[in-house]
Amino acid sequence: MCQLMRRPLCRSLPKCICQFFCKYSETKCSDPGLIQSDITWTPSMDYHLRKSSPEAYKKLRKIAKTFSRSTAVGSFIELTAQEHKANQIIMKAKKAEYSTGILDPEKFAPGYHIFQALPKINESALFKILAKMPKGGALTTHDTSMCSTEYLIQLTYRENLWVCTRKEGCKVVAFRFSKEKPTIKAYRECNWEPMEALRERRGDENVRKYLNRRFSMYPLGSFSSNNEAWRHFMHIFDLVDGLVQYAPIWGEYFYNAMKEFLADNVQYMEVRTLLPQLYCLDGTLLPVSETVQIYKDQINKFVKDHPNFIGAKLIYAPLRNVDRAGVAKYVKTCSELNEQFPDVLVGFDLVGQEDVGLPLVDFVEELVKMPTRVKFYFHAGQTNWSGSEVDANLVDAVLLGTKRIGHGYAVTKHPLIMALAKYLDICIEVCPISNQVLQLGQDIRSHPASLLYARNVPIIISSGSPSYWHAAPLSHDMYMAFLGIAPINADLKFLKRVAKNSIAYSTLSDEEKSIAFLKWKEMWNKWIDDIVKNEGSEHKESVK
């Protein structure tokens, strides 16, 4: 019999209700989300709770609310005295925004599309705190959507850059570095000219403005369907490719990405990489291993230049829209590269719109040939086609032993898979803004991850392709998750849990994790101190 049953409270309540709460509380420590249900209960049993005394009612209500809080993401986190102080300041900022929102929902950013909400978020006191938060790692990033649009525009001033346009020179569809006029075909018919010519013809400021839009999803806050959103999204990748797949740029791009992420207080990155063959000025292509080598060199260089950066790892993630033979080739490439770069290229995934490619199940026989030292980090459930073949990718990802699930937007519709994720310690990579922009859901408050939160399924917060919506590397997603997905009472414990998860569920080895954790902790403690100190000085300011 559980503690609760012995309390006088239970004697004044219907027995079955008490038993239920007891069962719930008993399983709490081992696995709070999963409830045993062998209590015999018959519908005829008189369980009118309103017969309970006002005191019993209050107590029962408190128990119910406490249980809910104690079984959510972050509930097992302990806060230090200093963290408690910082927490009060953070929660004051969060509650202020929440209360304003309840009175006037138009002022609540997570209810709106990022394109509409971004300027408002950037002014938010809570956002300013979260921007400085050491977030651990960004585990869902993609090769060419990491660096800011401003950086991409800067690249277009480099020498030897050609641009290919359509619609009488109005629409830019490709870039290419070359001594001579490129002979390579872009993904669409177009006319090559030197970048300088375009700039001269249309004016520098106009071209900057134009590219600022073309390197992102702006201003299209909605598309006729999510397929349409995906088409637009993939075209940005096409456009950026020629610019960054130039061998001398590739490394520089990634170095700058790490710089931008670290500036957003992200100390570690995992890149889902297509591993393209990089090209040289004369058009020759380098072997894929060079792409990995450049990544490796840049990581080492960046860590040397920035000792508080933990590092980065690669997950080979080619496009899923291929046949079985294509996947067989992927597996071969991945195995070989992993053998050559065992500490850098450590995982495998398939990317691109899930809805239009073949489902994972079609590739199982090829995928199981992957050496087990290469772990799986499958994108799955990034769909709203419930019960479809695509939706079943969640089942196959888990059965293939995936370590994390990219997006997993649909996972809550599959209780068994969600329970397995928790049980097998599979982490869900939640990317709120990406899901919004790619039209899975509009209002962040209805994002299914609120259930993962409530059931304490392991999650990390990530951004996907933040550059394409002009968002910070991780801060805007963290803000949306903290304010829009987690409930009002979710506090610093939640933030600490997701930051720690981003190291715990990374591809890092146990030894690497220890070092990573120490680097993160140092920055974290400083952040906590700064919050408390700033509040103190602001308080002094206002007293003066």
Next chain:
Amino acid sequence: MCQLMRRPLCRSLPKCICQFFCKYSETKCSDPGLIQSDITWTPSMDYHLRKSSPEAYKKLRKIAKTFSRSTAVGSFIELTAQEHKANQIIMKAKKAEYSTGILDPEKFAPGYHIFQALPKINESALFKILAKMPKGGALTTHDTSMCSTEYLIQLTYRENLWVCTRKEGCKVVAFRFSKEKPTIKAYRECNWEPMEALRERRGDENVRKYLNRRFSMYPLGSFSSNNEAWRHFMHIFDLVDGLVQYAPIWGEYFYNAMKEFLADNVQYMEVRTLLPQLYCLDGTLLPVSETVQIYKDQINKFVKDHPNFIGAKLIYAPLRNVDRAGVAKYVKTCSELNEQFPDVLVGFDLVGQEDVGLPLVDFVEELVKMPTRVKFYFHAGQTNWSGSEVDANLVDAVLLGTKRIGHGYAVTKHPLIMALAKYLDICIEVCPISNQVLQLGQDIRSHPASLLYARNVPIIISSGSPSYWHAAPLSHDMYMAFLGIAPINADLKFLKRVAKNSIAYSTLSDEEKSIAFLKWKEMWNKWIDDIVKNEGSEHKESVK
């Protein structure tokens, strides 16, 4: 040890995975959504599923998918041979629409707002089948949003009707039947004139068109916030009030409502009623008991005229935006009326926008004074303010012993409450289109009820205020639920379950339920036969 563990399959699989599935399957019959988790498992355990043989993989995948299906709404329903035939025809229509949607999401109605999708739905082969389906009862309806817009417009031709306008006669804000020019104040300052005068001034066709829009949310497919949507919504009620609260019209309106619902193959209704005092031509107000009496008389009359109609019951559901004294008054009124009409007025609820009223917890002390013969059917969780006081209405509704939860949109964010709902056999009234129009979520495919489906939480499908979005009494919501919320493989078992639930979870007594069930079953069997027969004749047609 469970059956599964003894099978050779389990010997070729990691033990912990097998144990997990076993635990899941053992609890299946008693309570499929709740899983015990006392299995010891350590993260270091080697559980690489990809080491399993292709055969083991296939079997495990099949088990996983079978479990998911066998634990969803409708899984315990048995189909007759004839139902199996009908099911094939229904599923052919469903799958055709689903497949078209996957190829071109713009053709998939549940992805779009009802105002955009309605004409397309009305042409759908699946919708035509569902329109004829005997749906059992509509358990979430409101006094004055049941009858079609066309019927409301017809009422405006009745004699002695006055209309109150603002903005130089352009905006109609109130109606009133009266011999003389009304002296009553409408909710806003306005000028009274005879309805004929307005019609003459603006032209009959123009007024019809105008009212067609004003008696609904059209054409506003989106509002700046859900508060804004609610304001617009409540103004329709205000507008309709003067038209239908005229004593001679009230009964006629409800008789017509039952007629329209029965035409949509709904055989039973439960009305959340505000129980307004009805007015006479000279302006005198009748006592509230008259309102109930008129309901009662009309129910008896309609059942006599239409023997296949089961009947209707009332749930007294006054506006929630009051103080404690207001609720105390409600409880008194409800107790008295229930004593006077024990077979008609059987339940209590509070309605109106949850976000802006006081939370249930503030009224607990008054609410527990309700005699237990009056059951609670609280609206709760019709919000996206996670963790707010409003959100906690779900907790209080359950602790107050509610029999059903109106909307319960947020319930999936509260695993304990969801588990309690299932355990205590509390039914969730799912109203997909209402949630869409009142801006809780846009894409029906992301409606949280897909989780209630997967976890086999008791649900019924209802419509709320179908008139205000020009929807059929129940068919459009059934279509959205079947195609958009339930996954592709959810079939006739799902439809049969929700139809049966609408009787099982009604306020009807056990004796009344037996009769209700027989009346429904007769229509159901005919529907099934018709589907099979029509397919046969269509087949013959095409062979000719």
